[in-house]
Amino acid sequence: MPATNPPLKSAHVAPSHSLLQQFLLREHRDEPVANWMIFPVIYAFVLLTHLPLLRLPYFWDEAGYYIPAAYDFFRTGSLIPYSTLTNAHPPLPTLYLAMWWRVSVFTPVVTRLATCLVAAFALTAVFALVRRLMNTTVAVATTLLTAIYPVWFTQSTLAQADIYAAAGTLWALVYALDELPSARRGWIAAVWFSLAALSKETAIVMPLTLAAWHVWETRRKPAQARGHWRAVMQFVLPALPLCAWYAYHFHKTGYIFGNPQYVRYNAVLTLHLLRFFLALGQRLMQITIYMNLFVPILCMVAAMFLPALRRADGSKRPRVSWNVQAQIGLLLLVNLIFFSIAGGAVLARYLLPLYPLILLLCVSTWRRRVEQWPWIVALSTVAFLAGLFVNPPYRFTPEDNLTYRSLIIMQQQAIAQVIHRAPGGTVLTAWPATDELRRPELGYVRKPVHVVAIDNFSLPQIETASQLHNYDAALVFATKYELPDSLRWTHFGDQQWNKEYFGYHYDLPPALIAKLLHGDVVWLARTRGLWTAVLLFNRPQRVSVPANVAPLQTYTATLTSQEAQPLHTEVSR
Numbered sequence: 001m002p003a004t005n006p007p008l009k010s011a012h013v014a015p016s017h018s019l020l021q022q023f024l025l026r027e028h029r030d031e032p033v034a035n036w037m038i039f040p041v042i043y044a045f046v047l048l049t050h051l052p053l054l055r056l057p058y059f060w061d062e063a064g065y066y067i068p069a070a071y072d073f074f075r076t077g078s079l080i081p082y083s084t085l086t087n088a089h090p091p092l093p094t095l096y097l098a099m100w101w102r103v104s105v106f107t108p109v110v111t112r113l114a115t116c117l118v119a120a121f122a123l124t125a126v127f128a129l130v131r132r133l134m135n136t137t138v139a140v141a142t143t144l145l146t147a148i149y150p151v152w153f154t155q156s157t158l159a160q161a162d163i164y165a166a167a168g169t170l171w172a173l174v175y176a177l178d179e180l181p182s183a184r185r186g187w188i189a190a191v192w193f194s195l196a197a198l199s200k201e202t203a204i205v206m207p208l209t210l211a212a213w214h215v216w217e218t219r220r221k222p223a224q225a226r227g228h229w230r231a232v233m234q235f236v237l238p239a240l241p242l243c244a245w246y247a248y249h250f251h252k253t254g255y256i257f258g259n260p261q262y263v264r265y266n267a268v269l270t271l272h273l274l275r276f277f278l279a280l281g282q283r284l285m286q287i288t289i290y291m292n293l294f295v296p297i298l299c300m301v302a303a304m305f306l307p308a309l310r311r312a313d314g315s316k317r318p319r320v321s322w323n324v325q326a327q328i329g330l331l332l333l334v335n336l337i338f339f340s341i342a343g344g345a346v347l348a349r350y351l352l353p354l355y356p357l358i359l360l361l362c363v364s365t366w367r368r369r370v371e372q373w374p375w376i377v378a379l380s381t382v383a384f385l386a387g388l389f390v391n392p393p394y395r396f397t398p399e400d401n402l403t404y405r406s407l408i409i410m411q412q413q414a415i416a417q418v419i420h421r422a423p424g425g426t427v428l429t430a431w432p433a434t435d436e437l438r439r440p441e442l443g444y445v446r447k448p449v450h451v452v453a454i455d456n457f458s459l460p461q462i463e464t465a466s467q468l469h470n471y472d473a474a475l476v477f478a479t480k481y482e483l484p485d486s487l488r489w490t491h492f493g494d495q496q497w498n499k500e501y502f503g504y505h506y507d508l509p510p511a512l513i514a515k516l517l518h519g520d521v522v523w524l525a526r527t528r529g530l531w532t533a534v535l536l537f538n539r540p541q542r543v544s545v546p547a548n549v550a551p552l553q554t555y556t557a558t559l560t561s562q563e564a565q566p567l568h569t570e571v572s573r
Contacts, residue, residue, distance in 0.1 A: 035128050042127070043120035045147065046156055047113075053157045054112045056408050057443025060399060062159050063435050065089070067111070070097040071441055074106065080252045087258035088249050090242065092198040093164045108443050112157045119156035122167035123147055126356040129174045133320050134364050141363045141377045146356045150291040150387040150401040151348045158399065161200035166352040168196025169206050176210055176235070179323045180217075180227050186234040193238035202342065202350065204242055209334045211235035213327055265344040275501040279340040286348045287332065287358060291392065291400060295383035299376045300362040306369040317368045320361065328357050346502065348400050391528055395481055398530065403481070410525045410532040411436060411477070415444050417523045417534045418473050425472030426450040428465055430457060433475050458505040462516050474519060474535035478507050481529045510535070
């Protein structure tokens with residue numbers, strides 16, 4: 001009988017397997033599909049999954065800086081914003097958004113469609129990078145998991161600099177992540193790194209880290225020293241356009257890195273050893289367990305105890321090369337350290353380019369060591385989808401899952417109540433509602449509303465507000481996500497260091513705010529961990545807060561259920 005080759009195990013797929021499983025389990029030779037053919041598919045996926053978010057008005061840092069800065073340029077051509085404090089962020093997102101508004105119309109829908117385009121472009125880079133390092137099946141799984149990871153998913157429509165910088169960085173890594181990139185690939189990577197740095201200044205950490213890697217390689221591999229020194233030069237060059245931007249900013253404003261308050265908050269107050277270790281702990285959490293990221297990581301760790309599977313020819317399934325894994329590890333380490341020092345707020349979105357790299361390591365490990373690895377992809381998909389809708393048992397930023405949508409809807413409803421119940425009146429509130437009321441371009445009001453601004457709704461700020469008498473209504477809300485009482489043990493928010501280094505404060509409940517300001521709660525909405533309320537005052541008057549205000553429980557206990565909740569609306573996600 002003629003000899004026959006045994007069939008490949010992975011080529012046989014049970015009829016019960018899904019189409020995705022059949023594709024992921026198939027051993028096949030990668031077809032030379034161009035990235036431009038992949039991009040429309042990814043963009044369609046991003047648009048379809050974000051349809052309910054496209055008409056939302058602008059939110060938090062969008063409203064506080066990025067949209068006002070782009071809108072100033074759109075109207076006047078000024079790269080230096082004048083309607084908000086300048087913080088020296090590079091201008092590429094501003095130029096990009098203004099271009100779309102110029103060819104279309106200034107509206108949140110256009111902004112979000114343009115941002116989805118950038119997010120899809122970044123996901124195409126993830127696909128291209130993983131396909132180059134592994135194969136198409138791993139690329140599909142990694143791109144899918146990146147797209148639905150809660151932090152990435154929400155940033156895909158928010159017009160903040162992080163998604164723009166992530167797109168430039170990931171395309172640069174497509175060409176830069178190699179043992180020794182060719183001269184051509186190195187120059188292409190340098191261009192992409194430059195665009196990333198001109199989107200957000202902190203993106204310069206990536207090319208400088210790779211430059212340091214290649215300096216080390218010149219000593220370890222003297223025979224290739226010339227090529228590595230070329231790579232060092234190419235990866236240092238992206239700092240030049242960033243320096244040119246800072247020179248321009250200094251020429252126009254007299255400040256290099258932005259206004260003094262911004263620099264103090266993001267680069268001066270962070271220089272404490274205890275604060276560094278506390279921030280580093282939060283950063284480690286953000287790349288290991290945050291928003292259910294622990295599911296793929298634990299599966300990867302478990303898979304590493306299994307032997308590598310073998311292909312038909314007896315060879316082991318390939319892994320990401322040790323050299324590239326070492327570079328990825330260095331990028332993770334340097335970013336963790338850098339973002340534990342720089343940046344006042346420890347936001348997960350600052351680490352956006354790291355999540356595809358982590359997922360690449362996870363998926364490549366599963367495929368190498370687990371026969372039925374598509375089931376792990378499915379499990380991770382379910383975990384990430386759950387993270388989008390279910391709040392975790394620890395404090396987080398609302399913009400890191402769909403809680404931000406609930407918060408925007410509450411703010412819209414509350415502002416509508418303010419306009420209806422106090423037309424033409426002055427409103428006491430805090431940021432970002434101050435901008436939402438004063439700036440019609442943000443999508444909340446048709447004409448500006450007069451506001452009296454306070455920092456937050458903590459007891460000291462409410463005490464300050466009680467000394468004023470120049471407002472007719474108050475729009476109060478939870479400025480930070482609050483855990484339910486049953487989970488308070490999982491955080492250390494009441495510790496002094498959390499208040500000193502990370503600006504934590506306790507917002508008073510709306511009924512207590514109304515009692516201290518001698519007003520009435522006429523509208524209240526809640527979603528888990530967040531609330532928004534509207535207060536009305538019969539007439540402006542100066543009131544005094546009792547001297548002994550420390551025991552808040554005493555005041556809270558005196559509130560009847562009718563006082564505490566005159567109107568309760570549950571906001572649906």
